[in-house]
Amino acid sequence: FRLRSEYGVECGFENVNVATARWVRCPDAKRFEDFQTKLRDNLALDHHGELVYIAPSRVNLQLTQERWPEVRFAATREHGLR
Structure with missing residues (x-):
């Protein structure tokens, strides 16, 4: 409502x-x-254009990490690194 009215x-x-x-x-x-x-x-780009994996559950994330051991899954990203 606020977005429309203001x-x-x-x-x-x-x-x-x-x-x-x-x-x-x-x-x-x-x-x-x-x-x-x-x-x-399950992939998206963040506001810096960095690739992000979107997991629908913690179990899904764990299984995906096990299936793709070569891929690094980072919970955080250093600002300014590309």
């Missing part, structure tokens, strides 16, 4: 199934490409 902006809200997010990197470009292809529905 700013004249319409918006919608949708629930999403997200338990946690992790920044992802991989030194093996081919393996990382495979990871991105297979898990594209």
